[in-house]
Amino acid sequence: MRLASGGHVVTILDGITLEIPSAQFVAVTGPSGSGKSTLLGLIAGLDQPTAGSIRLDGVELSRLGEDALARLRLEKIGYVFQSFLLIPTLTALENVAVPLELAGASDALTRARDLLDEVGLADRAHHYPAQLSGGEQQRVALARAFANEPALLLADEPTGNLDSATGGQIIDFLVARNRRHRTTLVLVTHDPALAEHADRIVELLDGRVAGDRLNGARIL
Numbered sequence: 001m002r003l004a005s006g007g008h009v010v011t012i013l014d015g016i017t018l019e020i021p022s023a024q025f026v027a028v029t030g031p032s033g034s035g036k037s038t039l040l041g042l043i044a045g046l047d048q049p050t051a052g053s054i055r056l057d058g059v060e061l062s063r064l065g066e067d068a069l070a071r072l073r074l075e076k077i078g079y080v081f082q083s084f085l086l087i088p089t090l091t092a093l094e095n096v097a098v099p100l101e102l103a104g105a106s107d108a109l110t111r112a113r114d115l116l117d118e119v120g121l122a123d124r125a126h127h128y129p130a131q132l133s134g135g136e137q138q139r140v141a142l143a144r145a146f147a148n149e150p151a152l153l154l155a156d157e158p159t160g161n162l163d164s165a166t167g168g169q170i171i172d173f174l175v176a177r178n179r180r181h182r183t184t185l186v187l188v189t190h191d192p193a194l195a196e197h198a199d200r201i202v203e204l205l206d207g208r209v210a211g212d213r214l215n216g217a218r219i220l
Contacts (some may be wrong), residue, residue: 002197008094011207012035012038012207013038013039013042013049013170013205013207013208014207014208015206015208015209016035016039016052016158016204016208016209017096017209018202018209018212020184020186021184022151022184023178023182023183024184024185024199024200024201025175025178025184025185025187025197025198025200026185026186026187026198026199026200026201027187027188027189027194027195027196027197027198027200027201027202028186028187028188028189028202028203028204029045029188029189029190029192029195029201029202029203029204030042030190030203030204030205030210031050031190031205032190032206034206035204035207035209036156036188036204037156037157037188039188039190039204040079040154040156042054042072042184043152043154043186044077044079044154045061045064045069045072045073045077048061048062049062050167053150055077056072056076056077056152057151059072066124074099074102074103074148075148075150076150076151076152077150077151077152077154078145078146078147078148078150078152078153078154078183079145079153079154079155079156080138080142080145080146080153080154080155080156080158080174081156082156082157082158082159082160082161083161084129084134084137084138084140084141084161085141086129086137086140086141086144087129088128088129088130089128090128090204091125091126091127091128092124092125092127092128092129092132092136092140093109093113093116093125093126093140094112095110095140095144096112096115096116096140096143096144096147097109097111097112097142097147098144099147099148100112100147100148105149111147112115112125112143112147113125115143115144115146115147116140116143118143118146119139119140119142119143119173120139121136121139121140121143124136124140125190129140130139134161134162134166135162135163135166135169135170137168138158138159138161138162138166138170139170139173142158142170142173142174143159146177149181150183151183151184152183152184152185152186153174153177153178153183153184153185154186155174155185155186155187155188156188157188157189158170158171158174158187159171159191159194160190167190167194171197173196174187175197181190185198195215196206196215197216198215199214200212200213200214200215201213201215
């Protein structure tokens with residue numbers, strides 16, 4: 001993928017070929033600027049490649065219009081950001097209910113309560129993001145990402161703004177969702193210890209795949 005910057009063409013990802021099987025947990029590592037977040041954006045259809053193709057369940061994303069991409073993300077993809085990206089004017093419960101309501105669920109609030117309970121925040125349902133700690137906000141973001149039972153979870157440095165203990169809880173929730181629900185999980189992280197939880201570790205360097213290995217020492 002190439003972008004124009006200051007009159008120059010900058011290559012962010014170059015010649016990458018990756019195939020991720022269903023239900024696999026892949027950690028994507030590498031230094032800042034190696035293209036990790038861009039890769040997630042491409043997989044989610046948030047960015048378009050300048051060459052090559054992105055396929056999800058056999059569907060070529062670049063052939064979809066914005067409405068079709070939005071529907072695909074709503075139905076098949078859960079995205080967890082480092083900075084949470086909760087809607088500040090909505091309560092925790094309302095934030096989680098948003099994707100359910102967009103999908104037309106008649107029991108959106110009931111399901112949102114169940115999801116908050118799953119991440120241990122049933123008693124914080126009516127608090128606004130500003131009233132929650134960073135770890136609590138990220139757990140709300142996880143519940144929101146889980147809402148429509150996505151086949152694919154994308155997590156971009158989900159523990160980057162958290163202390164190690166709280167970050168460990170977030171990883172536990174993601175791994176549990178991957179194992180119990182057979183959800184494909186792609187996690188971007190700069191932390192080698194977090195990467196060791198994955199089935200497979202892909203290392204990016206200067207926009208290329210510098211390493212791709214199965215992790216026989218995966219932490220259970």
